[in-house]
Amino acid sequence: MRRSLRILHLYPELMNLYGDRGNVLALRARCRWHGIDPRVETASLGARIDYGAYDVIVIGGGQDREQRLVSRDLAGDRGHALAAAVEDGVCLLAVCGAYQLLGKYYVTAGGETFPGVGVFDLVTEGGDGRLVGHIAVAAEGGTLAGFENHGGRTTLGPVARPLGKVLWGYGNNGRDGTEGAFYRNAFGTYLHGPLLPGNPWFADRLIALALERRYGEAELEVLDDQMDLMAHREVIRQSRLDARRGSVRQPGKETGASPR
Amino acid sequence: MSKLLIKLCRALGYAGSNLPGRVALFLYPRILARLSGQCRSGAVLVTGTNGKTTTALMLTGILNRAGLTVVHNRSGANLISGITATYLQACDWRGRMKAAIGVAEVDEASVARVVREMPVRAIVVTNFFRDQLDRFGELDHTVTLVGRGLELLGDKAWALLNADDPLVAGLAGARRGPITFYGVEADADPGEHHPAREIRYCSRCELPFRYLAVTYGHLGHYRCPGCGDGRPVPDIAVTGIWQGGAGAGSLLAVRTGRGPVELAVPLPGMYNVYNALAAVACSDALDLPWQAVEEGLAAFTASFGRMERLAVDGREVLLILVKNPAGFNEVIRILLRDGDCADVLIAINNKYADGTDVSWLWDVDFERLVAGARLDRVTVAGTRAEAMAVRLKYAGLDRGVTMCSDLGDALRVALQGPGPGGRLYVLPTYTAMLGLRDAIRRLGYARRYWEA
Numbered sequence: 001m002r003r004s005l006r007i008l009h010l011y012p013e014l015m016n017l018y019g020d021r022g023n024v025l026a027l028r029a030r031c032r033w034h035g036i037d038p039r040v041e042t043a044s045l046g047a048r049i050d051y052g053a054y055d056v057i058v059i060g061g062g063q064d065r066e067q068r069l070v071s072r073d074l075a076g077d078r079g080h081a082l083a084a085a086v087e088d089g090v091c092l093l094a095v096c097g098a099y100q101l102l103g104k105y106y107v108t109a110g111g112e113t114f115p116g117v118g119v120f121d122l123v124t125e126g127g128d129g130r131l132v133g134h135i136a137v138a139a140e141g142g143t144l145a146g147f148e149n150h151g152g153r154t155t156l157g158p159v160a161r162p163l164g165k166v167l168w169g170y171g172n173n174g175r176d177g178t179e180g181a182f183y184r185n186a187f188g189t190y191l192h193g194p195l196l197p198g199n200p201w202f203a204d205r206l207i208a209l210a211l212e213r214r215y216g217e218a219e220l221e222v223l224d225d226q227m228d229l230m231a232h233r234e235v236i237r238q239s240r241l242d243a244r245r246g247s248v249r250q251p252g253k254e255t256g257a258s259p260r
Numbered sequence: 261m262s263k264l265l266i267k268l269c270r271a272l273g274y275a276g277s278n279l280p281g282r283v284a285l286f287l288y289p290r291i292l293a294r295l296s297g298q299c300r301s302g303a304v305l306v307t308g309t310n311g312k313t314t315t316a317l318m319l320t321g322i323l324n325r326a327g328l329t330v331v332h333n334r335s336g337a338n339l340i341s342g343i344t345a346t347y348l349q350a351c352d353w354r355g356r357m358k359a360a361i362g363v364a365e366v367d368e369a370s371v372a373r374v375v376r377e378m379p380v381r382a383i384v385v386t387n388f389f390r391d392q393l394d395r396f397g398e399l400d401h402t403v404t405l406v407g408r409g410l411e412l413l414g415d416k417a418w419a420l421l422n423a424d425d426p427l428v429a430g431l432a433g434a435r436r437g438p439i440t441f442y443g444v445e446a447d448a449d450p451g452e453h454h455p456a457r458e459i460r461y462c463s464r465c466e467l468p469f470r471y472l473a474v475t476y477g478h479l480g481h482y483r484c485p486g487c488g489d490g491r492p493v494p495d496i497a498v499t500g501i502w503q504g505g506a507g508a509g510s511l512l513a514v515r516t517g518r519g520p521v522e523l524a525v526p527l528p529g530m531y532n533v534y535n536a537l538a539a540v541a542c543s544d545a546l547d548l549p550w551q552a553v554e555e556g557l558a559a560f561t562a563s564f565g566r567m568e569r570l571a572v573d574g575r576e577v578l579l580i581l582v583k584n585p586a587g588f589n590e591v592i593r594i595l596l597r598d599g600d601c602a603d604v605l606i607a608i609n610n611k612y613a614d615g616t617d618v619s620w621l622w623d624v625d626f627e628r629l630v631a632g633a634r635l636d637r638v639t640v641a642g643t644r645a646e647a648m649a650v651r652l653k654y655a656g657l658d659r660g661v662t663m664c665s666d667l668g669d670a671l672r673v674a675l676q677g678p679g680p681g682g683r684l685y686v687l688p689t690y691t692a693m694l695g696l697r698d699a700i701r702r703l704g705y706a707r708r709y710w711e712a
Contacts, residue, residue, distance in 0.1 A: 013457070017398075018617065019585075019621065021622060022622030022654070063398045063400060065466070132617075133616070134616070194619060227646060227649050227653060231644075231646035231649070234646055234647070235647075
């Protein structure tokens, strides 16, 4: 039997600040290479969605303006339904602005509050200057490499578990050395790059989690990712250079000049 | 004092460098105001994300035809230090300017400061696209910075605004003085919908604009579904376009306040239609004779790496700068129009001037390029060559891609592709283009850019 996965790209035109659509392109291509039939759908503001019917949901980053629209859209029933789907084990990847909106709230630098869905036990507040640069993170199962560019500082609550520990870069807030968060099969992160083509092992992990939920087994062949790994290592190398140059500060030393 | 300064700067100076400008501004903060104030016809500024360099060069060509001597930062050094360096180079040893008018392309973040220093007669705003977010922060911030510059502009100075870009047209609100809107009313493609197109919102209703037609990126004919506000009617508009391929240009029909005219633009692509139109609108505001406009545009040769054609080793090298998704997607449209595009070198650097974040490559529609072009041999190069190779792999191109981290090696490899008389497309980011031009020069084919 040929396996298939239903992938939902949420708010594709609103939440795509730094090439985040690459996450969907990567999932689609890797599914095909694994012999899985990917069915990609998109949905945006006002859509009636049965989130639980999907295997993977992907949301990218956006500016304050887009976040305001999405926050409103996710207020009430739609947000509850999304949270319920996560409880049900649906895989979710939320990057940057979407990650912030899956926490409890986000207060912008301008003082406006966007209520969040509350999938993750975390809050975000706008800070002075943006946290910008290449970033490498030690996560469970491997290293994640990407590029971060965010004004919000995220603080994890007591229940939240970080996606990983910052090796070089800022992460959630530039102070406590954590990056991202996860809950069940939902993952939130500040990493653009985009994340999945830059970290093929993590893309495959999402696919495996989704297969596990739908088919009860998740065997994946090993793909030829030689080029991808070279690119991945280059990002890690540049994150180390950024940190040394001081354009990105080590965790715990956020004080001082903002990166620009 | 200033004489000494100029000598010092000459000694330090070479074109395209910010260093002499930086030193001069440190020693004598009013130097730019002092030098630019001597030009009897003042100065014209060009700002915006894409098209600054080409528009400014077109304007310079037109002004030259009109008999004016022009001081222009043609090397693309567009921060206040670079502009200062340009004026320093143009003055004599006593600090006297011979040029009648200045043309400066200005970095979006520097507009307000430059407006304060220079006797600005007109400012052209081309467009706002996502570009180098690692440097500028979010796009709305960039727009605010340019708006601040427009507020500082004198009441008699002209603002030339792109009617087809909602963010540019929206700047009109910050302006008391005269405004000319320019726009394109031909060849807008209602079906054009790029998957990663940026969206724009009505500032009053916060609703996404609805597009009746798209010319490129988010440029086109838009209207707010809420309040009905939308694209202003342009005072000067392109009403007809006849486009050739990558090696050819376009013929434009233009509606102006002085009646209809036809203009030849020797550069391909919709974004060059906009560049030419912006230059024409500005020339009109400056009251330049039409003959100068026509001749200046027709005689235009590509600026530094913007559709530049070079003969290298018996092959034609077409050098096309790529720096953000909107521009790259337009380049892809041009390549697809050529059909038999077989040999391509893509060089992606991520140094500071390029923007250090290469995530934007995923907003470029390489899927469309891979599906529609031959691409027999593709070479990828630059500090992020691997990232580019990965992008092509996910776009469906996994064979026939060669990777070279060194730009010179990459050029040698890529040149072996097309036979004698064939064509190689070279698509570099800004610093990769500098490196490639250096490599071409070492092969003995092109002069250094400030000698050209």
